[in-house]
Amino acid sequence: MLKIPDILFIFAVYAIINGIVFIFYLLDKRAAQNGTWRTPEITLLFYAFIGPFGASAAMKMCRHKTRTPKFYLVPVFSLLHLAILIWIFLYFIN
Numbered sequence: 001m002l003k004i005p006d007i008l009f010i011f012a013v014y015a016i017i018n019g020i021v022f023i024f025y026l027l028d029k030r031a032a033q034n035g036t037w038r039t040p041e042i043t044l045l046f047y048a049f050i051g052p053f054g055a056s057a058a059m060k061m062c063r064h065k066t067r068t069p070k071f072y073l074v075p076v077f078s079l080l081h082l083a084i085l086i087w088i089f090l091y092f093i094n
Helices: 004-034 041-050 052-062 069-093
Strands: none
Touching (some): 004 069, 041 052, 041 069, 052 069
């Protein structure tokens, strides 16, 4: 069974991943505004799959990819991650 410091470390790494995804979305928004090379949408969706909370925050903060239908998957990824995080929390706390 994992101890509390181990669980905190896992959640810290997860928060860092979401922070990195947030930065990737902000960089893509800046590239869109400047007319420079953009990150492919499939790559942004992959980033959203591994860090949906960072992607959601960046999408809302800078209104990036909010009208693109493919990116309606980001809230689904968030719900999936939330369910997994709750399961991990409940499994290792008991």
